[in-house]
Amino acid sequence: MVPAWLWLLCVSIPQALPEAQPAELSVDVPENYGGNFPLYLTKLPLPREGAEGQIVLSGDSGKAAEGPFAMDPDSGFLLVTRALDREEQAEYQLQVTLETQDGRVLWGPQLVLVHVKDENDQVSGHQATATVEVSITESTWVPLEPIHLAENLKVLYPHHMAQVHWSGGDVHYHLESHPPGPFDVNAEGNLYVTRELDREAQAEYLLQVRAQNSRGEDYAAPLELHVLVMDENDNVPVCPPRDPAVSIPELSPPGTEVTRLSAEDADAPGSPNSHIVYQLLSPEPEDGVEGRAFQVDPTSGSVTLGVLPLRAGQNILLLVLAMDLAGTEGGFSSTCEVEVTVTDINDHAPEFITSQIGPISLPEDVEPGTLVAMLTATDADLEPAFRLMDFAIERGDTEGIFGLDWEPDSGHVRLRLCKNLSYEAAPSHEVVVVVRSVAKLVGPGPGPGATAMVTVLVERVMPPPKLDQESYEASVPISAPAGSLLLTIQPSDPISRTLRFSLVNDSEGWLCIEKVSGEVHTAQSLQGAQPGDTYTVLVEAQDTDEPRLSTSAPLVIHFLKAPPAQALTPAPVPSRHLCTPRQDHGLIVSGPSKDPDLASGHGPYSFTLGPNPTVQRDWRLQTLNGSHAYLTLALHWVEPREHIIPVVVSHNAQMWQLLVRVIVCRCNVEGQCMRKVGHMKGMPTKLSAVGILVGTLVAIGIFLILIFTHWTMSRKKDPDQPADSVPLKGTV
Numbered sequence: 001m002v003p004a005w006l007w008l009l010c011v012s013i014p015q016a017l018p019e020a021q022p023a024e025l026s027v028d029v030p031e032n033y034g035g036n037f038p039l040y041l042t043k044l045p046l047p048r049e050g051a052e053g054q055i056v057l058s059g060d061s062g063k064a065a066e067g068p069f070a071m072d073p074d075s076g077f078l079l080v081t082r083a084l085d086r087e088e089q090a091e092y093q094l095q096v097t098l099e100t101q102d103g104r105v106l107w108g109p110q111l112v113l114v115h116v117k118d119e120n121d122q123v124s125g126h127q128a129t130a131t132v133e134v135s136i137t138e139s140t141w142v143p144l145e146p147i148h149l150a151e152n153l154k155v156l157y158p159h160h161m162a163q164v165h166w167s168g169g170d171v172h173y174h175l176e177s178h179p180p181g182p183f184d185v186n187a188e189g190n191l192y193v194t195r196e197l198d199r200e201a202q203a204e205y206l207l208q209v210r211a212q213n214s215r216g217e218d219y220a221a222p223l224e225l226h227v228l229v230m231d232e233n234d235n236v237p238v239c240p241p242r243d244p245a246v247s248i249p250e251l252s253p254p255g256t257e258v259t260r261l262s263a264e265d266a267d268a269p270g271s272p273n274s275h276i277v278y279q280l281l282s283p284e285p286e287d288g289v290e291g292r293a294f295q296v297d298p299t300s301g302s303v304t305l306g307v308l309p310l311r312a313g314q315n316i317l318l319l320v321l322a323m324d325l326a327g328t329e330g331g332f333s334s335t336c337e338v339e340v341t342v343t344d345i346n347d348h349a350p351e352f353i354t355s356q357i358g359p360i361s362l363p364e365d366v367e368p369g370t371l372v373a374m375l376t377a378t379d380a381d382l383e384p385a386f387r388l389m390d391f392a393i394e395r396g397d398t399e400g401i402f403g404l405d406w407e408p409d410s411g412h413v414r415l416r417l418c419k420n421l422s423y424e425a426a427p428s429h430e431v432v433v434v435v436r437s438v439a440k441l442v443g444p445g446p447g448p449g450a451t452a453m454v455t456v457l458v459e460r461v462m463p464p465p466k467l468d469q470e471s472y473e474a475s476v477p478i479s480a481p482a483g484s485l486l487l488t489i490q491p492s493d494p495i496s497r498t499l500r501f502s503l504v505n506d507s508e509g510w511l512c513i514e515k516v517s518g519e520v521h522t523a524q525s526l527q528g529a530q531p532g533d534t535y536t537v538l539v540e541a542q543d544t545d546e547p548r549l550s551t552s553a554p555l556v557i558h559f560l561k562a563p564p565a566q567a568l569t570p571a572p573v574p575s576r577h578l579c580t581p582r583q584d585h586g587l588i589v590s591g592p593s594k595d596p597d598l599a600s601g602h603g604p605y606s607f608t609l610g611p612n613p614t615v616q617r618d619w620r621l622q623t624l625n626g627s628h629a630y631l632t633l634a635l636h637w638v639e640p641r642e643h644i645i646p647v648v649v650s651h652n653a654q655m656w657q658l659l660v661r662v663i664v665c666r667c668n669v670e671g672q673c674m675r676k677v678g679h680m681k682g683m684p685t686k687l688s689a690v691g692i693l694v695g696t697l698v699a700i701g702i703f704l705i706l707i708f709t710h711w712t713m714s715r716k717k718d719p720d721q722p723a724d725s726v727p728l729k730g731t732v
Helices: 048-052 613-618 686-717
Strands: 007-010 024-030 039-043 054-058 069-071 077-080 091-099 105-117 131-136 147-150 159-166 172-178 183-185 190-193 204-212 223-230 246-249 257-260 277-282 294-296 302-305 315-323 333-343 356-363 371-378 389-395 402-406 412-417 428-437 451-459 472-477 485-488 499-504 511-513 519-522 534-543 550-560 570-579 587-590 606-609 619-623 628-633 641-651 654-667
Touching: 024 039, 039 333, 054 069, 069 091, 159 204, 159 223, 172 183, 183 204, 246 257, 257 333, 277 294, 294 315, 356 371, 371 389, 371 451, 389 402, 402 428, 412 428, 472 485, 499 511, 587 654, 606 619, 613 619, 613 641, 628 641, 628 654
Parallel strands: 024 105, 131 159, 147 223, 246 333, 356 451, 472 550, 570 654
Antiparallel strands: 007 131, 039 077, 054 091, 069 077, 091 105, 159 190, 172 204, 183 190, 204 223, 257 302, 277 315, 294 302, 315 333, 371 412, 389 428, 402 412, 428 451, 485 519, 499 534, 511 519, 534 550, 587 628, 606 641, 619 628, 641 654
């Protein structure tokens, strides 16, 4: 009796890897990687205070790292910048330190061993095999457990995977695979796999082993073996293609989904090898700022907005790491890129750059349509449609005197005059202009800069002054003395406004005009004028309150023949005194008191100084009215004495000469004249007074000498008598 079937199933044993030292990190990199670069390999456990130093990456024995490796100083990731070739170099030994600027090591060195994986060996080295030894009875196979074979097994082929044995007689083994696969069996019952298996191509096989005699007859029913191809982590996660930039409106709330990443892994669905998790690499959190602008869900790959606000116009590139094996060590990763553009929204209200304009002065007769002011407003939004503005007059223009015009795409608005101004109706205007956004505003309302006030002052417009005549004429004898009154220029309305007069084109200097009264006099003798000639000057009159308002009229002087000379009858005037140096007072000179015209109220008189040049230099005569004149000193100093001043008085064709006697003297502080005093009879002179004083002093001296001599002689007559007892016996 053949013993019962015995079977033994040996499960494959993974190839043991040497245990890494605690201070060393090991990283696998597939050669000829076809994904995006840089490829983030692993994150180093840098200390939190790493920001105080700089990360230094070097090769073995402290040499500078030369090759495709680098460190991201913000995230602490080790990355490779290009594809690696295992045939060129299969292994890299790196070390990372954190150093200060002076070379002091703050952390490390951290040893990192980088293995370059062969294109056909992207798994972590599981080389499990299955060897099955089978004993059979005479007529029955013992059922076997499934055989597990690793895909992409790196061994020499054909590779032994199991063994069956039929104990009875001469036996030939025959193998059938469903579906057909790379399996074979030899004469000793050894089962082989002839090449690598690929789970993505076929995940399981059903093998039938037949034990037959030499005639091809089965000893028993076929032995069925179930072969399962084990999934190995030999596929890198593949990021989705980089789409166009994702647009996110400004001020979107936190949690708004930006995009959802869906990386694919060709490993067995549902296995740890295809379990992908996500990690946000960039942008990194800002120093000293809590929260981030973006977040990524590690499981779903959903990228959402964080708590930090975004600014319109920003273009941000997000780097998201997709890792299989749920992010555990030994898995593969790819860097996915997402471009985000922050679009503008109408969240800024337009504002004027100046809130106060003016005051602007406008005459009340300015024409409608005149530009009053130009106002400028700005909008901080970026989108042109959001920068369109609308302007309006909010208050200060109930009568519609002002209006606005502007270009639709411009921030400049013009304030113009639409109606005539009136000083009497409103001497000033305060026009408030408001600016608003054409598009609907999102967020807070307009700020205080959304209005601007324009202050307009209305200037009263007065008509130019008018004279009582359009032109003037006067006749004067060529012998008229200086100061002769010719005529008086008057305004047409002397009550409502006052004028100031002046002469223009008085080339000879013959005339002068009183600025206030408008009286035209001869300024000097009319030397050179001929009878029958005319002399034309221009009289200009300016408004006293509004100097810019003026008018003018021609004055024509006709020169007449001099009348026969009349003897001047000097009329003496009582003498008076004036002070020198000059003080602020003078003398009143009146016309002849015996003149019947003056007594009857006729006139007026004109007063001039006599033709003596010295008199005209030292004295000044100013007409007060038609009957009196005012005489003062013209110089600051005039010799103190009595002066006789000739004053010529004329009335119509008559002339008189007054002789004004004036005593010029020095005065005290009270203005009283101090005169010289002569010698008085019976009073001593200075010389006699000095003689008397000297004689008196000489007499006193002689008297004292006699007393002293007498006293000395008395002492000599009685020498024994004490000095104190000597009596004074002198008699004077």
